[in-house]
Amino acid sequence: MIVAFVETLDGVLKDVALETVSVAHRVKETLGGEVVAVGAGKKVEGLEQLGKAGADRVLFVEDERLEHAAQARAHALLKVLEGKDVRAVVFPATKPGKEVAPFVAAGLSAPMLTDIVDFSFEGEALVAKKPLYAGKVIGTFRLEHPVLIFSHRPKAFAVRRDGAEAPVETVQVEVDPRALRVEVLEIKAKEKGEVDVAEADYIVSGGRGMGGPENFKLLYDLADALTRLTGKKVAVGASRAAVDAGWMPHSHQVGQTGKVVSPELYIAVGISGALQHLAGMRTSKVIVAINKDPEAPIFKIADFGVVDDLFKVVPELTRRLKERAGE
Numbered sequence: 001m002i003v004a005f006v007e008t009l010d011g012v013l014k015d016v017a018l019e020t021v022s023v024a025h026r027v028k029e030t031l032g033g034e035v036v037a038v039g040a041g042k043k044v045e046g047l048e049q050l051g052k053a054g055a056d057r058v059l060f061v062e063d064e065r066l067e068h069a070a071q072a073r074a075h076a077l078l079k080v081l082e083g084k085d086v087r088a089v090v091f092p093a094t095k096p097g098k099e100v101a102p103f104v105a106a107g108l109s110a111p112m113l114t115d116i117v118d119f120s121f122e123g124e125a126l127v128a129k130k131p132l133y134a135g136k137v138i139g140t141f142r143l144e145h146p147v148l149i150f151s152h153r154p155k156a157f158a159v160r161r162d163g164a165e166a167p168v169e170t171v172q173v174e175v176d177p178r179a180l181r182v183e184v185l186e187i188k189a190k191e192k193g194e195v196d197v198a199e200a201d202y203i204v205s206g207g208r209g210m211g212g213p214e215n216f217k218l219l220y221d222l223a224d225a226l227t228r229l230t231g232k233k234v235a236v237g238a239s240r241a242a243v244d245a246g247w248m249p250h251s252h253q254v255g256q257t258g259k260v261v262s263p264e265l266y267i268a269v270g271i272s273g274a275l276q277h278l279a280g281m282r283t284s285k286v287i288v289a290i291n292k293d294p295e296a297p298i299f300k301i302a303d304f305g306v307v308d309d310l311f312k313v314v315p316e317l318t319r320r321l322k323e324r325a326g327e
């Protein structure tokens with residue numbers, strides 16, 4: 001059986017779960033067996049949709065206590081997998097995925113690879129590619145073991161949508177009380193309606209060049225125009241300089257000490273392109289840079305560059321996108 005960890009949050013199936021299942025389906029093409037999507041936490045609607053991405057069935061442990069407790073969630077997963085012929089377990093390299101995967105790997109006494117962006121097979125050994133040294137080089141790793149455990153970078157793999165809905169089974173497991181020792185006291189929800197950079201199709205990011213928090217409105221307007229024109233999920237990101245200055249919350253930071261993203265489109269506005277920023281976004285499919293300094297390092301990795309004042313370029317771009325959208 002090929003297992004895909006199903007990421008859910010507060011009763012909502014996360015988009016990345018479809019990608020994880022799609023990756024598991026790709027593993028099945030070589031190793032065979034069935035793809036079983038396994039999750040744990042608060043009751044979630046719509047789990048049958050995972051079948052479209054390639055899950056043969058879905059097992060879900062409904063237990064609210066597991067929602068934010070990584071060790072307990074991992075423990076529940078291990079209970080579900082007990083005695084089964086597990087050949088691979090795939091996780092997303094997201095926060096919950098990163099927290100749960102090591103517990104599961106330890107529980108199955110298996111090695112683990114993290115944050116891979118591509119893979120193939122040599123016989124039954126996994127040969128995976130993974131960015132290293134802040135994305136400066138791509139390492140190739142070979143994993144040969146009866147149980148292959150790895151996490152994939154979100155947005156690095158295509159999502160399958162051609163399958164049929166999968167049967168969903170709710171399972172009960174006895175959770176070890178020792179795994180429930182961590183109690184979550186408070187969770188601060190982010191502003192309603194905002195797209196998370198880790199989940200966005202397109203990201204418009206601002207840096208020190210934005211000059212102040214009030215100017216991020218320009219980026220929100222641009223993001224809004226892009227959404228209206230394309231229907232894509234567009235998020236506003238920020239460099240660490242903008243976050244450290246208190247212009248944007250840390251949850252928007254892209255980079256080595258922020259979030260690692262791989263959107264279809266990344267527009268860097270007033271961002272110089274320091275190594276630590278590139279580490280978080282260089283695997284974006286198309287990169288556009290808007291910067292008044294033609295020597296800014298961001299242009300070295302940009303597919304398209306605009307050398308000009310962002311305060312001129314961004315409003316004009318927004319205006320033209322709105323015009324295209326017929327507004």
Ligand SMILES: Cc1cc2nc3c(=O)[nH]c(=O)nc-3n(C[C@H](O)[C@H](O)[C@H](O)COP(=O)(O)OP(=O)(O)OC[C@H]3O[C@@H](n4cnc5c(N)ncnc54)[C@H](O)[C@@H]3O)c2cc1C
Nearest residue numbers: 207208209239240241255256257258270272276277292310
């Ligand atoms: C351990 C460590 C971890 C780090 N982690 C991160 C991280 O996760 N993410 C991150 O981003 N950084 C990170 N950094 C910081 C990083 O090194 C840079 O300092 C930071 O990315 C710079 O942000 P910036 O590009 O917004 O600012 P700057 O480097 O100051 O660049 C501002 C750019 O704006 C341009 N500009 C100014 N005005 C305009 C205008 N009107 N029109 C057009 N362009 C304009 C300038 O030409 C310049 O290129 C980290 C550093 C360390 C040491």
